[in-house]
Structure formats: C-alpha cells, structure tokens
Amino acid sequence: MDESTPPAGTGHAGTAPPPAATPPLRRLGAAFMGMAVRRLGNTKVEDVALAVGYFLLFWLLDAVNFAAFGNLKVEALASAWPAIALLGCVGVVFRRTAPAAMAWMCGLAAVGLLLAGHAGCFVLMFEFFFSLVLFGSPRAAALASRAAWVVTAVLVVAAFASFRDAGLTVVAGLLGVITFLTPVEWAGNLRKAILLAESESARADAVHEAAAQRLLAERNAHDLSLEQERQHMARELHDVISARLSAIALQSGAALHAAKAAPAGSPGTALLRQIRQESVAGLEELNAMIRLLHSGAASEAPGRIAELEPLVGRHRSAGLELSFSNGMPDGGRHLPLPVQTTVYRVAAESLANAARHAPGQPVAVSLAAVRKDEAGTPQQQPATPAQSQDRTPSPPPAMELVLTVSSELPAHQPAASPGTGTGIPSMQFRAAHAGGTLTAGPESGQWKVLLRLPLPGPAPQAPAGTVNTNEGLHA
Template sequence: MWSRMAGRPRLRDLVVCLAFLALGLVLYAADLTVIGGNSGSPFDMPRWLALITLAAACAVQSMRSTEPGLSFALCLVVVGVDVALAQSISVWLVLSDVAYAVALYAGRRTVHVMYATVGAITVLAVASVLAVDGSWRSVLLILLWLLALVISPIGYGRAIAEHRLAAQSERERSLAVAQLAARDRADAVADERRRLARDLHDIVAGHLSGIALQSAAALRAGPGSPITAEVLASVRSNSVEALGEMRTMIEVLGGVDAETGTDGEQEQSRRTASLRRLDRLVTTARTAGSPVTITGSAPPALPPSVDVCAYRIVAEALTNAARHAPAQPISVSLDATGTDLAVTVRNPLTGGDHPADTGRPSHGLVNMALRAESVGGRCSGGPQGDWWVVDASLPLRSDGTPVDHTPGVDAPGVSR
C-alpha cells in the first residue's frame, strides 16, 4: 500500500500530516502538549490554542514533498507563533518532519538556505537564553532540543537523498554498460557477418568463376576435342571441392566443433584450403587456358590462419587473372624468408577491364586485403607497368603465430 502511495506525493503527504495530527491529538488528550509540563504559555493563553497551531502546522506539512521550501518557511512561522502562545510539543514534531522532507526532496540551493536558517535560529536562541537568565544549563537544553528535533532529521534526510543519488547513478551506469555490451554484441555480429560474406565469396564465387572459365574453354574446344574431357573432369573436381568447403562451413556454423573455437575453424578450413593443395588452383587455371608457373614454396610448419589466408589470396588472384587476362601467362611467387611470407601473383594487362578502370573497390581486392589484415599482414593489387600485380605480405612470429591485428571494415564493390 505504501509503495503505491510513494508514486503519488500529494496522497502520501496527506497521510503523513493526518498521522501527525492524530499524534498531536493523542498528546493533547494525555495532557502532554505543553513543553516542560503544564506551565502554560507566558501570556496565560487558553490551552486549546495548541490545537489551532497544530492544525496550521499539519496544513503546512501537507506540502512537504511537493513544495518543501515553502512548507519549511511557513512551518517556521507557525512554530514561532506557537512558541509565543502555546509552546506545544506536537508542532515541533511537525517541524522535525518538514525539515527531514526538505533535506530529502528539495534541491541543493533550498537545502543550503535551510542550513543557514537553522544556524541563525540556533544562534538567536542561544543568545536569547543567555540574555534572559545566563544559564549554560538552559543553553545546553536548547541545543539538545534543536539537535533532536531539527538537526538530526536534516542529517537523516540528506543521508537518504545521497543514497538515492548514488543508486540512480549506479542505475545509469548499469544502463550505459548494458548499452555498450549490446553495441559490442551488434559489432561482433556485424564482424561475423562480414567474415562469413568473405568466406562465401571465396568459396562460391571462386569455384563458380573457375567452373565458368573452364566451361567456356570446353565450349571453345568443341565436343570432340581431347581438352574437353580434361576440362569436364576439372569442372567436376571443382564442384566437389566447392561442396566440401560449403559442408565444412555449415558444420562450423552448426556447432559441430564448437569447443575448438577459432583454431578449430581454421583447421576445418585447412582441410580444403591450404597451400599444400595449391595444385588444384593451378589445374583449374590451366584447364581454363591460362598457363601458370609457381616459384618458391611455403614453409612446412605454416600456422593454419596464415595458410588459409595465403591460399584464399592466391585463389582469388588466379581467378581474377584468368577472367580478365584469358590465355595469358600467370606467375605465382612464394617467399618465406625471415618472418614474412610474401605472396605475389602477376599477369599481363591485356587492355581489358580491371578494378582500376571502374573507380571503385572490388569485393575480390577488398576481401584479399581484409584477409591479410586478419593475420596482421597486408595485401594490395593494381597495375605496375604492363602487369597486374597482387602483392601480399603475411608476417609471422618466431613461434609461428600470427601477429596481433585489428580487423578492417568491409567495403562494397564489384568482383574483379
């Protein structure tokens, strides 16, 4: 019930002031209204005046949380009148609650004004007592009275207010952390989608481009040519390998090797994508009519991530070369000196289209660059004189692990 009223300040204040009014009536009925007993007021006023000041104080108290500053000011006026006419305990109890409400609900400026007002009243009360009887015992009683009924409620209200501010700050901080976590999850999902898009591009586009080039070579050779059988065999091999790589990716996405993490994914990809199987790419390009020469070799203990990355770069470069420079010689160079694996693929420019002519990046070039970045390396492609050159450098540590990196951001474009 109280929790429901907490969301309705006026109803809550009304309940509080009625409770204090009932307490004052009980004190009046028990003849405990006057401060110091039944000595009465110094002006010999009727005892029932305490009920009037109590009702006025409770009426002012009804604004304790909606208008705390005004409520405190009016309550001080009522207390001043009560001190002169009735000297009732119940009015001071109402002032105690109003001071607590100001400390809890009012702004800092209003609270500071209350501090100054209470300090001035304390000084004035002490000076008045000293001027009247000069008794330090009376001064001590006044200070204890103000401490119990005014200063302590103010301190208690400020403590609760500070606790509420701290709780609100913690809630806001928790919300900010949750938003950052949600943003990180969204970024991670976007990065994973880009990675999967690159993998699908390398698997589907690479193999389908190879099949298209080989089919065109078979059509040019004619059905009776001995080249046709070789081309069809290569087309079938490419199709089977594409299905195998797609199956591997589906198994990884389906959680077959969920416990193995990133290394497990690299090992899965390495089953069909490794420099040890570079001959498949060479066969595909040759059957499409492009002679390929390979110089150098990769080290035997190549890390899986670098192995898969280098294979994908060579596959994309060979596919692009066979498409844009058909029947032209292609050279592939592998150099594993020092701590870098250098991969270079060259083919002559034949005057046909290439990404430099379109004025926008291609998926193939962007994917090769991002794959190199994923292992801490670099990859670039472009014309150099009469040649189109794809140059990649994949750095390795002495222990064979890839250098730390920050992955790049994918970019749209057309495939070369």
C-alpha cells in the first residue's frame, strides 16, 4: 500500500475523524445521566400513580390472555414481560422531568412487549406519543407527530400487503388511529392550550406591569405638578405678601424714628411699636413658609405656651377686654413642642375670631390640666377601707390639657366679615393631629372653643399658685 495514501478511516491530516454512530444503549445511558437530580424531585404523584395503574393493567391483560400479534411472538421474551413492562412504567414516571429518557424507555418496552406477544405494547405506544408531544421539546413533539402519521400509513399498507383483506386493513387503520394519531392530536391540543394559557398569563403580567408603570408615571407627574405649584406659591408670597409686610415694617420703623420726640408711653408710640413687632413676626413666619414651599421639608413652627401672655397683651393693646389664666404645672413649658404649638395656634385663631365676629365683647382664656373623668368620664365609686387594704395601688389617673376660649355673643349680628371659613376646620385638624379633640359653638349665651389634648405620662405636681392675669383689664 502506498505510504501517501492514508489508511481507511483516518481522514485527512489535521482533521478529526468523524464520530462513530452512537448506539441506542449509549444514548439511553446519556439520557439517564442528563437527568438532573433536583428535577427528579419534581416528579408528580399522579405520574407515579399512572405508572402503577399501567403495570396493573398489563398484569390484567396477561391474566385474560389478551395477546398482541401472535406471529411476532418470541418465546424468549414472553416469560420476561414483567421486567419489560416495569421498564416502560419507570419511563412513565419520568415523562415530565425527562421526556427523552421516557421516550427511550417506553419505546424499547413497547417493542419488547410486541415481540413478547403482550397487548400492553399498544398502551405504551399510546403513552409514548402522548407524553412526547405534550412534555417534549418543540422539535421532539413535531417529530413525534410526523412519525405517528408515517407509522399509521405503514401499518395500513403492511396489513393490506400481507393479508389482502379489506376488513383487516380497516382494523389496522383503526388501530393506528387509536394508538398513534389520537394521542398525538389530544396532546397537541393540550400543549396549545397550555402555551395559550402561559401566553395570556405573560400578557396579563405585562399589562399589570404597564399599569404599574403608568401609575408611577402619573404619580411622578402629579408630584412634579405639586412641586411647580409650591414653587409658584413661594414666588408669589415672596414677591407680593412679603414685600408688603416688609414695607409695613419699614414704614412703622420710620414712624417710630420720627416720633422720638413723643413720650415713650404715649398710645401712638405703643401702637406703632406693636405694628412693627407684628409685621416683623409675620414676615419671619412668612419667610419660614416660603422656605417650606421651596424645599418641601417641614420646619419647626413657632408658637409656645409661654408666648400666650404676649399674645394676650397684644390683643389687650388693641382694645380687647381679655382675661387669661394658666393653671398648668410649670406653666406648660414642660410639654412637647407639638402640644404647645397646637395650644398656641388654637388660642391665637380663637382670639382673632372673637375680635372679628364679636367686637367689644369680653373674652376669657383659661388653660388647665384636669383628669379625664372630670372632663366627662364617669368616676368610680370610692373603695371602702377594707377594699383599699386588699387592692394593689391603682395607676395614676390619666390627665389631659383643656384650653377654653369663651366670649359673649353680641346682641346684634355684626356685618359679614371677610373670613375664609377655614378657621374652625383648621383648628380641628390641628387638634386631631395632636391626638385631641376640639369643639366650637354657642353655649349658654357664649361662643366657646374647647380644646382637649392628652398629656403624656403622670401629671407633675401643680405649683402653689396659679398664674392669673385678670388684673389690668381694658375696656
């Protein structure tokens, strides 16, 4: 043999020899090795029950001697049909988790039962095509569908060529339709229904996600609109109201400077000084509101219980007949800032309403800490001395802060004031935000505003005296 001629089967230099054909048993082993252990854990109980049912059916067919094609029977395999049937039933268990292994096992078992003369081969052929079309890959399902038509046609042609009998040919056709085409059509419809359901589920998820994104976009647009509105309000407040308050503060300061020659305690000088103080305080609060609108971050609102007396003094300077008493321990300075701010804002709004709606009428403001049962909750009956000895000490009574602002109702209804109608709702909102309640309305010839706020913890001991600023009332 010429040395230049390569030996048979070696191929050309630099190229790998073609792979040898994989035998069926090796393919079956590869299919088994390809099954992941965690996928085997997903085996359905109904698949195991179906496999057991198939094996019992095979046993019943053998018991009634229901045989397959007798001329194909191999005696060596006839006695081994239980082992062959067991192989096919194990393949049924793996039909969801490993369709390729199922195809090999059920296919080999069906051929083995056919050669053993057992009618169970038709059952395994039915399961082979059904499971492969339903659970196999799209390519495997398509191949199984085409193979079913081919096998049916071959079976009909073979029956006619072998027996030359129309009746047997029809029986062979019916057998092929029932064994091969029916499971393919049935499984194909189920597969389409499953794919359609998955598609609809994915579509519903996409629609839900799109709706969520649209809602998020709408919220972002709403937040942006609110931010733009806040910026616009801040600019308007700064350019209009702030400018006017600044002008009032400057003009009142200039008037005070021009009135240096007047006595320090004259009514005109005191009134100008009061106007300047109010305008400067209002300008500071307005600037705080402008900063709040610009940044969107909450800031500490001014207003404390200690500022109630200066507030009362300013209203008295304006000619309001006003009495004020503060019965809070430590004057209420120990209370949390939100509680103090609520008390101050409600008192300020109530005094402003009294001056606007009942001018010239006396106004009384009182602040006290009372027990809740004194505020309307029924008190318990006192215990006897014997009961007192047996009972454990009761917890300290719950206390609440009560602010009362009352004014005489005018005999004649004054002319309509330019109010906005938001004073009482605003006070009620502040009270509810602080955990309390607020009522406002006529009562016994008076207009009474009553604020109740819970006090945190046990109430401290009241001081020896109560602050009372009733003296110095102005007519």
